[in-house]
Amino acid sequence: MSLQARKGSAMLDVRGLNKVYADRHRTVEAVGDLTFALRQGELACLVGPSGCGKTTLLRCVAGLLAPTAGSVFLDGRPVTGPPPGMAVVFQEYGRSLFPWMTVRDNVELPLKHKKIAKGRRRELVDRALAAVGLPDAHAAYPWQLSGGMQQRVAIARAVAYEPQVLLMDEPFAAVDAQTRADLEDLIRRLWRELDMTILFVTHDIDEAVYLGERVLILSASPTRVQDDVAIGLPDDRDQLTTRALPEFTRLRTHVYERIQAARLAKTARG
């Protein structure tokens, strides 16, 4: 199917997802009933109150955790385990890179699992490291790099894999504000250049509005989609001018109010 024809169809389709954690001592319904779809090439952010089930949802979407009910489809195919078309970037870059491997080996490892030929692997790794602004870091070890640089390596590893869908679970929560702003711009640039579909989970309302074309607001646990807000900001975003726009302020206020409403509803329910 041509890219144009696929633009309208769902790349990621989450239907009636439900996840209950149960053991002998307690039962927690983390994800209530979740349905949403992302078109090919869309960048959507997911925000919700603390503990509402964002990580659980992302792990189900990534095929790392089996849902109790419902289904996830990647490009029309059901997800029953980690699919080759998905890559995930986690918050804890320190634990996601192998310290005994160089940057190049870390980025290359998933490509070996994908059985990509050596020459092509080298090309993909070089291109990904250049894209994240680390063209000369291939021989370094992760522990020789700053936190922000390590997260760039984790992003390079995901991007080199050429995923159809990139899932990101609060990837910038552990870096300083300036690095975070740089990494946000990096994600928007890579998204536009590489035409990926991205689902980006964050606590940070400003970050969700700045990054997304859409912000999905989750209710408190057991979570469901409470709101789906279209972000009509200009495509060319800039940390200073975009965040100073009246429309940016309006959107962040709206998202904030909806999250507060979700939290209060939870408190009222007890």
Ligand SMILES: Nc1ncnc2c1ncn2[C@@H]1O[C@H](COP(=O)(O)OP(=O)(O)OP(=O)(O)O)[C@@H](O)[C@H]1O
């Ligand atoms: N392995 C598990 N076993 C039992 N309960 C769990 C497990 N993982 C998460 N939970 C529960 O599921 C609910 C949702 O947790 P989850 O980590 O998915 O939320 P979150 O929105 O990502 O949290 P945060 O905002 O703090 O990052 C919580 O009540 C949590 O205690």
